[in-house]
Amino acid sequence: MEENRRVAVLHWYDDVDDLAQTVTRALTELGYRPFVAHYTSEALEGAHFLFTYAPWGRLQRVAAQLAKTPPQKRPFWVHWSTEDCPDIRLPGWVTVPVGRTLAWLDRWQEAEGLQGRLAHTAPLRWVNRRFHKFRYVGIYHHALNAGLMGLLVEYSKVYADYYNRAGIPARYAQWGLLDNSHRGDLRLERDxxxxxxxxxxxxxxxxxxxxxxxxxxxxxxxxxxxxxxxxxxxxxxxxxxxxxxxxxxxxxxxxxxxxxxxxxxxxxxxxxxxxxxxxxxxxxxxxxxxxxxxxxxxxxxxxxxxxxxxxxxxxxxxxxxxxxxxHGHSIVDSVRQIMHWAEQGRQAVRQAMHPAHNVHQPVHTFTIPYFDVDKNRY
The missing domain is CATH 3.40.50.2000 (Glycogen Phosphorylase B;)
Known part of the structure; x- marks a missing residue:
């Protein structure tokens, strides 16, 4: 299992934020070898997994970087979404096409030539600064279908169900207790x-x-x-x-x-x-x-x-x-569940890329169906 232990955790700000540090500590406790990098970093060589969250920045930048990486060297991308989705009364046949269009425009910012210059004009910059909830839908759809993102996880069961109904496979992992959020009972006056x-x-x-x-x-x-x-x-x-x-x-x-x-x-x-x-x-x-x-x-x-x-x-x-x-609802418990799915997903990807090496091994298919929390407690 040593070869599967290296995880790149991306952060969104100039300084490493608390959540990146918390996820890194959780991965370390679970036996992984995480390292933290800025989301614009290209130094992901050697990572078997890529772990992102939120997004609090340009998630498309991450997808563009992975698209340049040969599939054999590409880390298995896990994204834990902690953002609200569009109004859940809107059906997928509305949110997905709108989101795909916005994500397509967002990808122009990474393009060269005329497309790149157009993407940085005032009108398109204005569009890219707005409607972010729809844009995330489009980015998830693009990244999953292009084979860049391996696993999309939601911290809301409602949102995971919404994405699945819209044709975007998502799992649900609850938001666990952060390790710096309490210090036992301080016995202070409840004033x-x-x-x-x-x-x-x-x-x-x-x-x-x-x-x-x-x-x-x-x-x-x-x-x-x-x-x-x-x-x-x-x-x-x-x-x-x-x-x-x-x-x-x-x-x-x-x-x-x-x-x-x-x-x-x-x-x-x-x-x-x-x-x-x-x-x-x-x-x-x-x-x-x-x-x-x-x-x-x-x-x-x-x-x-x-x-x-x-x-x-x-x-x-x-x-x-x-x-x-x-008891059982810490951030470590959440990350443990997420990485269990990630291990399954990466194994399925490797088997698909090297079928000849697995002729005598049982094939484990990996899908991301509707997640029934009552049957998958951890």
Whole structure:
């Protein structure tokens, strides 16, 4: 297995971000030999796997680089999507053609001659800076069909199902608990009744946030809004806030947004009760009433007041959530599942490229069907 251990993890910013470091640590713990490179890097020689996430940058640049690499030397590309997809009410026959067109225009930026010059004109630059959710659909479609991307993974079950219905094969792997997101029970005084941490992003979320927190404050509750206006709060500072909060509030930028999938582990690991407006089952392993509390947006204030006034209702949910997220739902568990699929996929690719070497070996086909989480727990 030593030959399969080298993994290139690409990052999107000038400095290596926390997620790249976290994925690298997880891969190391699982016995791989990861190294981190910028997404524009061409120094991927020797890597058997290529691991990307988000995307937070020009994913097409990665596809263009792999297209220049001979198939025999091309690493098996795994992409863990942590971006929202287009409005899931739109059918695939709309999103895929629009996305393919945008991805095609985006590929022009890597072209030489007239195409490349056109791609950098103001009108096309304007197009490429917008409609990114559709463009990602097109890039996924192109990269998978061209044999450049071997495995597309979604951190939302809802989004994975959406892509599969649209003809874009995707797996679902839940968003695991980041290793720097908690430090056990700090036993701090829970002097914040309701905490909000995040960015406002849309008018819908901003209005709802001000409404709910304003109503709670009017009832004399201690609320705290950390909306990024004073700079983002991560790591130790975020952990301390969560350990002071009785309730962490989750609100959706759009009706189908996946914020619940990544916000719940933070609250659960720090023993804060997550109260959310009704959300789609992006992470169906975690159930309302069992691991968190959900209510219609119009009922958030009375629901929160009820759980603040009755800690005996709050505490069992908090404890169940804590035990669930601590045991088997870390980022390492997520990466382990992803790399299991990647190993299967790479083996299938190698067998297809060298069939003569496998005449006496059983052939293991690799497909990415609809993923039933209830039958594939890890």
């Amino acid at each position: 914040i009744d309701v905490l909000w941490i995040g960015t406002r992003r849309t008018k819908r979320r901003s209005r709802l946030l001000d409404k709910v927190m304003g109503e709670l404050a009017a009832y004399g509750k201690r609320v705290l809004i950390v909306d990024g206006s004073g700079g983002p709060v991560y790591g130790e500072a975020r952990t301390l806030l969560l350990n002071r909060a009785k309730i962490m509030l989750n609100l959706l930028p759009t009706w189908y947004d996946s914020a619940l999938a990544y916000r719940w582990p933070l609250a659960a690991a720090n023993r804060a009760l997550l109260v959310t407006e009704d959300s789609l089952p992006h992470a169906p392993e975690f159930l309302p009433g069992e691991h968190y509390v959900a209510a219609p947006a119009s009922q958030l204030t009375p629901t929160i007041l009820d759980y603040l006034e009755h800690p005996e209702k709050r505490e069992p949910i908090v404890e169940r959530a804590y035990q669930t997220v601590i």
